[in-house]
Amino acid sequence: MNPSTFDTIKTTVQVTSVVLSWAINLFLIYLIVKKSNKKMGNYRHLMVFFCFCSICFSTMDVIIRPIIHSHKSAFFMMMDLRNRAIPVHVANAMVCVMAGCFGVIIYGIAIHFIFRYFALERHGRVKYFDKHLLLFWLTIPLLGGVIWTLVTLLLFPMSSTSSEYLR
Structure with a gap:
């Protein structure tokens, strides 16, 4: 496939x-805010939080337009800077933030399933998601995202070694 055709298809799909x-x-x-039953309690807040995180992740995806590449045992997320007026250090930070957004989604799914497990278990453990404890549960994905961002930024920086490996 012609690279320009691939880029056009990729951009169209992303947008x-x-x-x-x-x-x-x-x-x-x-629907959650206006139409859902109030008996759903804090589960409603978890779902709205997850929707908001998904919107942020998809927006980052269309801005960054990452290229995911795997070779042997390595996995790379890159950003094509051709025809884009973005400095390399800014692009690097953006890719790291996108990795952090991915981390938020993963942790958010985990918290979501913990809540559902407690609800299905019916031993009263859903109380661990009440009031101020809900804020605690919602900070876990955010802190996880910050950690993912910092790990990719500090431990996996762009280097001549990784650039050479990609060539």
């Missing part, structure tokens, strides 16, 4: 995906 992500997640937030 379409972010538009769908915004539309579906905003509609879901509307």
